[in-house]
Amino acid sequence: MLVNAKEIIQNAYKNKKVVFHININNLEWTKQILLAANYKNVPIILGVSPSAAKYFGGYNVCYSLVKSLIKDLKIKIPVCLHLDHGSYFDCLEAIKAKFSSIMFDGSKLPFEKNLELSKKLSEICKKKNLSIECEIGRIGGAEDGVISEISYTNLNEAKAFKKIGIDMLAVGIGNIHGEYPSDWKGLNFSLLKELNETLNMPFVLHGGSGISDTDLKKCISLGVSKININTELQIANARALESFIKTNDIMENKNYNPRRLYKLPNEAIYNKVIEILDKFKE
Ligand code: 13P
Numbered sequence: 001m002l003v004n005a006k007e008i009i010q011n012a013y014k015n016k017k018v019v020f021h022i023n024i025n026n027l028e029w030t031k032q033i034l035l036a037a038n039y040k041n042v043p044i045i046l047g048v049s050p051s052a053a054k055y056f057g058g059y060n061v062c063y064s065l066v067k068s069l070i071k072d073l074k075i076k077i078p079v080c081l082h083l084d085h086g087s088y089f090d091c092l093e094a095i096k097a098k099f100s101s102i103m104f105d106g107s108k109l110p111f112e113k114n115l116e117l118s119k120k121l122s123e124i125c126k127k128k129n130l131s132i133e134c135e136i137g138r139i140g141g142a143e144d145g146v147i148s149e150i151s152y153t154n155l156n157e158a159k160a161f162k163k164i165g166i167d168m169l170a171v172g173i174g175n176i177h178g179e180y181p182s183d184w185k186g187l188n189f190s191l192l193k194e195l196n197e198t199l200n201m202p203f204v205l206h207g208g209s210g211i212s213d214t215d216l217k218k219c220i221s222l223g224v225s226k227i228n229i230n231t232e233l234q235i236a237n238a239r240a241l242e243s244f245i246k247t248n249d250i251m252e253n254k255n256y257n258p259r260r261l262y263k264l265p266n267e268a269i270y271n272k273v274i275e276i277l278d279k280f281k282e
Helices: 006-014 027-040 050-056 057-073 088-096 111-128 153-163 188-199 213-221 232-248 265-278
Strands: 021-023 044-048 079-086 101-104 129-137 139-142 146-148 169-172 201-205 225-228
Touching: 006 021, 006 139, 006 225, 021 079, 021 153, 021 265, 027 044, 027 265, 050 079, 050 088, 050 139, 050 169, 050 232, 057 079, 057 088, 057 201, 079 129, 079 225, 088 101, 101 111, 111 129, 111 153, 153 169, 153 188, 201 213, 213 225, 225 232, 232 265
Parallel strands: 021 044, 021 225, 044 079, 079 101, 101 129, 129 169, 169 201, 201 225
Antiparallel strands: 139 146
């Protein structure tokens, strides 16, 4: 069933649990993630970045694909189709294509402009019964080819965002998209604690790949109800493909058939998702 993220995130928040947001990049990933989450019987958020949507062929393709996989694979868990890091324009496009949730990323805009556009989108989402995530402070690293410096979430700015009625707030607490560098300074837990005590609302932690389970657990205890993961799966997929190509002759046994070529990567994605979903269940 395709749902917005409101109820699943509120439930996670109240019970100090987490819902995983896993980015999808093609049909194979979407299918394996849905099968793994369905097997584990937990809700899942499928994140689609604007460049991933373009790769799929467009927002309508993503919607139809996810809807059809849910139907044909008889997926019983709540599935949220969520735009990840959309501009104002991307958000309108994803809403038109019937996504059930959006993230407006106005973090590179001046604060007032970010707030104004977030408010507009929040009102549209309320009318259409979609969930909305917004971002202040900046998540470091590379996302969709854009490299950003880390900037930390400001408490007063966060208070203003809570007032416009968004469902979840992406916080910048030292987290980075992609791999963490060896000189990474770690997460700022005292800032997260302060934000949590002041705002009492669900937070989102981007850049979930490569953060230790101990740190992720601490984040969940401090109000993080959604953790975004992409790189970890990209690496698992690429490693499996690399290993298949290195150890097999592509011209033997029809190994060039994509269904053979992607057998190991598909298993790797499935297993990685199971491993992620098994975390923090208790
Ligand atoms: P990673 O690629 O670092 O896991 O981050 C994913 C993410 O935050 C998507 O919004």
